[in-house]
Amino acid sequence: MSYAEHFQDMEKGIGLAHAIAEADRCLLCYDAPCSKACPAETDPATFIRKFRLRNITGAIRTIKDNNILGGACGVLCPTSQLCEKECSATGISRPIEIGNIQRFLVEYGWQNGFKVFEKPAVTKQRVAIIGSGPAGLSCAAELAKQGYQVTVFAERGEPGGMIRFGVPAYRFDKNFLKNELQDLYDLGVEVRCNQRIEGSEGAEELLADGYAAVFLSPGVWGTPRVIPGAENMQGVVTYPEFLVGLREERFEEFGKQVTGKTVAVIGGGSVAMDCIESASKLGAKDVYLIYRRSFAQMPAEEDERLEALKLGIHFLLLNQPVEYLADSGGKVKGVKLLRTQLGDPDDSGRRRPVEIEGSEWVLNVDFVIEAIGQIPDESVDWSSAVKLDRKGLIVAEADTGKTSNRRIFAGGDIVRGPGLVVEAVQDGKVAARAIDEALSKA
Amino acid sequence: MTAKNIDLSVDFAGVKFKNPFLLSSSPVSNSAEMVAKSFEAGWGGVVYKTLASGRWPIIHPSPRMNPYHQGSTKMVGLQNVEQISDRPLKDNLLDFLYLKKNYPDHPIVASIMGFSTEDWQYLAKSAEDNGADMLELNFSCPHMTIEGSGHKVGQATALLESFTEAVKKVVKIPVMAKMTPNITDITEPAVFAKKGGADAIAAVNTFRGISEIGRDDWIPKPNIFGIGAESGYSGPAVKPIALHFIADMAKCKDLGLPLSGIGGIETWVDVLEYLLVGATTIQVTTGVIHYGYRIVEDMAEGLRDYMASKGISKVSDLIGKALPNLQETDHFDLERQGRAEYNYEACIGCGQCYIVCNDAAGQALEWDPEKRRPKLIEDKCLSCMICSFVCPVPGLITFKEMPKEWNRKETVVMDPGLEKELKYQPYEEVDLKR
Numbered sequence: 001m002s003y004a005e006h007f008q009d010m011e012k013g014i015g016l017a018h019a020i021a022e023a024d025r026c027l028l029c030y031d032a033p034c035s036k037a038c039p040a041e042t043d044p045a046t047f048i049r050k051f052r053l054r055n056i057t058g059a060i061r062t063i064k065d066n067n068i069l070g071g072a073c074g075v076l077c078p079t080s081q082l083c084e085k086e087c088s089a090t091g092i093s094r095p096i097e098i099g100n101i102q103r104f105l106v107e108y109g110w111q112n113g114f115k116v117f118e119k120p121a122v123t124k125q126r127v128a129i130i131g132s133g134p135a136g137l138s139c140a141a142e143l144a145k146q147g148y149q150v151t152v153f154a155e156r157g158e159p160g161g162m163i164r165f166g167v168p169a170y171r172f173d174k175n176f177l178k179n180e181l182q183d184l185y186d187l188g189v190e191v192r193c194n195q196r197i198e199g200s201e202g203a204e205e206l207l208a209d210g211y212a213a214v215f216l217s218p219g220v221w222g223t224p225r226v227i228p229g230a231e232n233m234q235g236v237v238t239y240p241e242f243l244v245g246l247r248e249e250r251f252e253e254f255g256k257q258v259t260g261k262t263v264a265v266i267g268g269g270s271v272a273m274d275c276i277e278s279a280s281k282l283g284a285k286d287v288y289l290i291y292r293r294s295f296a297q298m299p300a301e302e303d304e305r306l307e308a309l310k311l312g313i314h315f316l317l318l319n320q321p322v323e324y325l326a327d328s329g330g331k332v333k334g335v336k337l338l339r340t341q342l343g344d345p346d347d348s349g350r351r352r353p354v355e356i357e358g359s360e361w362v363l364n365v366d367f368v369i370e371a372i373g374q375i376p377d378e379s380v381d382w383s384s385a386v387k388l389d390r391k392g393l394i395v396a397e398a399d400t401g402k403t404s405n406r407r408i409f410a411g412g413d414i415v416r417g418p419g420l421v422v423e424a425v426q427d428g429k430v431a432a433r434a435i436d437e438a439l440s441k442a
Numbered sequence: 443m444t445a446k447n448i449d450l451s452v453d454f455a456g457v458k459f460k461n462p463f464l465l466s467s468s469p470v471s472n473s474a475e476m477v478a479k480s481f482e483a484g485w486g487g488v489v490y491k492t493l494a495s496g497r498w499p500i501i502h503p504s505p506r507m508n509p510y511h512q513g514s515t516k517m518v519g520l521q522n523v524e525q526i527s528d529r530p531l532k533d534n535l536l537d538f539l540y541l542k543k544n545y546p547d548h549p550i551v552a553s554i555m556g557f558s559t560e561d562w563q564y565l566a567k568s569a570e571d572n573g574a575d576m577l578e579l580n581f582s583c584p585h586m587t588i589e590g591s592g593h594k595v596g597q598a599t600a601l602l603e604s605f606t607e608a609v610k611k612v613v614k615i616p617v618m619a620k621m622t623p624n625i626t627d628i629t630e631p632a633v634f635a636k637k638g639g640a641d642a643i644a645a646v647n648t649f650r651g652i653s654e655i656g657r658d659d660w661i662p663k664p665n666i667f668g669i670g671a672e673s674g675y676s677g678p679a680v681k682p683i684a685l686h687f688i689a690d691m692a693k694c695k696d697l698g699l700p701l702s703g704i705g706g707i708e709t710w711v712d713v714l715e716y717l718l719v720g721a722t723t724i725q726v727t728t729g730v731i732h733y734g735y736r737i738v739e740d741m742a743e744g745l746r747d748y749m750a751s752k753g754i755s756k757v758s759d760l761i762g763k764a765l766p767n768l769q770e771t772d773h774f775d776l777e778r779q780g781r782a783e784y785n786y787e788a789c790i791g792c793g794q795c796y797i798v799c800n801d802a803a804g805q806a807l808e809w810d811p812e813k814r815r816p817k818l819i820e821d822k823c824l825s826c827m828i829c830s831f832v833c834p835v836p837g838l839i840t841f842k843e844m845p846k847e848w849n850r851k852e853t854v855v856m857d858p859g860l861e862k863e864l865k866y867q868p869y870e871e872v873d874l875k876r
Binding site: 017020021023024027028029030031033052088089090091092 | 513514515790791792793794796797809811814834835
């Protein structure tokens with residue numbers, strides 16, 4: 001099997017029979033708790049009822065009208081922490097598979113040529129969206145429905161942001177995204193690719209060019225480095241370099257460094273889990289996960305952690321990397337680690353890792369992927385256009401996306417830090433409402 | 443009493459069956475190969491697929507069945523436009539001989555359908571001469587179009603009587619007449635069958651129905667190359683209506699014949715209900731089409747265990763036992779009233795009860811949105827019990843009789859102020875107690 005094939009097999013969604021059986025189990029609750037649990041205001045109680053009563057087109061409309069990325073959320077959302085966690089059917093047996101039904105319905109619409117949207121007439125001003133991830137696309141869709149002429153500026157060759165270039169293809173592939181984007185194009189949204197907007201200056205230029213408002217949703221594509229001063233060591237990459245590289249299908253380039261080799265992934269979040277699985281799919285001989293706290297403190301979802309264990313990943317918990325060792329050619333050959341033990345809780349509420357003096361040891365490796373966090377891309381500066389906080393995130397109102405600049409709104413990860421797709425979608429929606437309100441008054 | 447002491451055998455119009463479970467005359471009893479397999483599975487007897495004399499060609503439409511699904515529950519109903527047996531009479535009779543030779547203790551009931559008196563007699567004699575233990579006269583196939591056949595006979599009482607009489611003249615074995623439900627009062631043709639000499643009645647055949655219409659072509663299904671037809675509809679969806687036909691015949695003083703109950707039977711509970719309203723044997727097709735012959739194992743085991751738990755040792759002690767409790771509605775004691783009783787501890791908070799009580803009943807429930815729990819306003823409860831029908835927790839909502847002094851609140855008039863605009867003369871109130 002080629003590298004490409006390893007990364008193409010996005011798991012299939014459930015079929016019609018499974019979806020009907022799940023809808024049949026639904027208790028069709030009064031004031032349904034699932035519908036209150038979605039950050040993006042998804043209304044499973046309504047779309048499942050519609051599906052159950054054989055109003056399948058109506059069910060699809062309910063999903064997509066609320067969330068232009070309804071399919072993506074059905075695939076990617078940690079539903080067990082949200083809608084499904086609240087499901088009343090849990091009192092009988094187990095929650096309804098809401099995410100699976102949602103994905104099924106959206107895909108059913110595509111397969112059967114059901115179009116939710118007609119192109120609305122453009123009656124209002126132009127709005128520019130900087131960043132084509134979930135927040136930007138969601139904002140674009142809502143504004144287009146209101147009659148705005150919307151242009152999305154995507155930095156890379158295709159739109160989608162994190163769900164196109166950050167999430168591995170085996171979790172969310174580009175064909176699925178292509179269908180989802182078509183629904184957006186049906187609304188008349190224009191997407192311009194390979195358009196890097198250079199920070200504040202770029203945003204100001206768009207406003208000067210006649211865009212009545214700008215929505216900033218560039219995401220957070222930077223990452224803190226594990227060991228200062230080791231940035232240029234060969235064989236050490238950051239998660240965006242690795243995951244984006246794979247989404248750009250540069251398999252040979254990474255294959256050379258990973259296949260049959262010993263790889264270390266540093267970090268304990270969902271992104272680290274994606275790096276682990278990707279390295280594993282590239283055929284790494286051994287993959288080590290290095291994390292300074294313990295299993296229970298890892299930010300990654302439980303099922304992701306268990307999945308990694310099943311893949312045969314070696315978990316090096318309670319280990320803090322302190323130095324990379326290079327061979328004579330300047331390429332990494334080992335990671336020097338210090339063992340830790342857990343102390344008192346820190347600001348995050350999790351117990352702090354305390355290094356154990358004299359516990360140094362060296363793990364021999366061929367390749368290292370750093371994935372210890374997501375921060376704004378430091379090469380782009382928004383600070384003269386909008387107010388930033390001390391982490392470099394844009395300060396914006398949660399329920400409007402309003403920034404310090406009355407014509408600039410913002411949402412998604414650049415405001416809240418790394419978050420869920422549904423949260424970004426909701427940011428886009430609320431910002432669209434606020435933009436409409438602001439521009440209607442103008 | 444243990445299940446081992448239970449005798450499931452029945453005497454039905456003089457024929458002894460080892461249990462009351464029979465295949466009905468249909469696709470599931472089409473050949474000796476099939477019937478033998480059903481006997482191995484535990485069926486007590488068979489009403490063999492209706493024999494035709496061969497004087498008219500029988501060709502089955504293709505396709506010929508269509509299911510009626512309800513959500514993910516398959517085949518709550520089934521429409522079938524298959525005709526009587528399309529096999530040569532000789533082949534079917536050879537299969538009778540095979541079955542009698544290999545399964546001598548499993549009675550064969552030969553279903554026959556003629557298109558003239560001679561036809562009926564010819565088939566009756568042929569069946570008897572080749573081992574049939576009993577006859578079933580098919581007066582009820584719902585999709586025959588030839589006048590003087592199928593349910594058209596079942597609806598024409600004089601024909602029905604004369605064909606029965608003609609058959610009785612030429613055979614010694616007991617004769618059962620199979621009734622159509624496509625009629626208002628089933629006892630009427632049944633009594634005519636008795637006058638013709640019938641020894642038993644089987645009911646019901648399938649209901650004329652339309653199970654589905656194609657949404658793209660507007661052709662009813664099964665779609666036989668562009669044409670659909672009203673035809674035999676069966677399955678669990680018709681069971682309550684079929685039971686009423688059996689009960690009506692069982693209560694009919696002029697009839698007094700043993701009954702073979704048919705319609706939507708899948709489980710021992712269905713069987714029990716047929717027995718309780720007066721059937722001695724039961725017949726199954728749709729249940730077998732859905733699940734296969736194996737369902738008889740659960741009918742037998744379930745019925746045995748039930749009988750053991752009730753201390754009933756033979757099936758005849760169950761027959762008709764619900765009939766004294768089945769009366770016209772004027773027998774109700776309307777003085778006694780009750781209401782729903784909630785076990786809130788078991789509630790999982792889905793709120794379906796709240797929805798239905800407000801939209802379809804007495805608005806007797808309040809809803810606590812914080813705790814997600816209903817609260818019954820007891821004196822508004824109409825005791826319709828629909829809340830308990832939608833409740834997913836078994837036994838959470840039960841019926842509770844209330845003391846005589848308990849009173850239900852009257853349904854509120856929205857705006858009593860409109861009384862001055864009312865055009866109305868009170869009618870003399872009927873005294874219900876009288």
